[in-house]
Amino acid sequence: DIQMTQSPSSLSASVGDRVTITCRASQGISNSLAWYQQKPGKVPKLLIYAASTLQSGVPSRFSGSGSGTDFTLTISSLQPEDVATYYCQKYNSVPRTFGRGTKVEIK
Amino acid sequence: EVQLVESGGGVVRPGGSLRLSCGTSGFKFDDYGMAWVRQVPGKGLEWVSHINWNGGSTTYADSVKGRFTISRDSARNSLYLQMSSLRAEDTALYHCARDGVGGGSYYSDHWGQGTLVTVSS
Numbered sequence: 001d002i003q004m005t006q007s008p009s010s011l012s013a014s015v016g017d018r019v020t021i022t023c024r025a026s027q028g029i030s031n032s033l034a035w036y037q038q039k040p041g042k043v044p045k046l047l048i049y050a051a052s053t054l055q056s057g058v059p060s061r062f063s064g065s066g067s068g069t070d071f072t073l074t075i076s077s078l079q080p081e082d083v084a085t086y087y088c089q090k091y092n093s094v095p096r097t098f099g100r101g102t103k104v105e106i107k
Numbered sequence: 108e109v110q111l112v113e114s115g116g117g118v119v120r121p122g123g124s125l126r127l128s129c130g131t132s133g134f135k136f137d138d139y140g141m142a143w144v145r146q147v148p149g150k151g152l153e154w155v156s157h158i159n160w161n162g163g164s165t166t167y168a169d170s171v172k173g174r175f176t177i178s179r180d181s182a183r184n185s186l187y188l189q190m191s192s193l194r195a196e197d198t199a200l201y202h203c204a205r206d207g208v209g210g211g212s213y214y215s216d217h218w219g220q221g222t223l224v225t226v227s228s
Contacts, residue, residue, distance in 0.1 A: 034214035043218040091213040
């Protein structure tokens with residue numbers, strides 16, 4: 001099975017900072033990668049699919065990049081409402097594995 | 108508005124069975140694949156199972172293969188997960204989720220609130 005390694009597991013940044021989260025697949029997955037945001041006590045919300053396509057309604061400060069094995073989720077200017085855990089998921093094949101998550105906090 | 112509402116969770120003894128349901132509305136159910144994803148409270152997400160738009164293709168995580176069965180009923184716009192031979196490690200909040208738009212869009216663009224399954228003696 002393809003493993004998804006997400007890093008860091010947690011980070012603390014200031015409001016307005018640029019934040020980058022990475023997700024690495026153990027084998028190539030083309031661009032079949034999604035990013036989700038899960039706020040405390042809430043269900044996951046789709047942010048990005050196909051590695052870089054922003055889901056409708058998601059603020060433009062979120063962006064995704066990458067292809068093959070290395071992917072990045074970037075928040076260009078961190079806002080207080082972005083406090084959440086972020087997960088990547090590969091969906092090119094079964095099992096559709098999630099990364100272990102990155103918890104983002106405000107410094 | 109897309110709505111997914113799970114039900115059927117509860118407390119069950121190890122080795123027991125449970126059937127989860129997910130009622131849907133706000134979209135054409137027959138046009139979408141559906142998935143079950145679980146989450147131990149405070150922990151990460153685990154993909155469990157997927158069924159394609161017409162029920163003709165089903166897939167499972169190795170951790171549940173042979174014990175869980177996913178199905179769907181287009182007349183009821185509902186998704187199901189039959190769980191048997193339950194283990195303590197199956198304890199989690201179970202979410203149903205809808206596939207994204209278009210073929211091959213096996214990510215989840217809408218999620219239900221989940222139903223809690225607790226396996227305990």
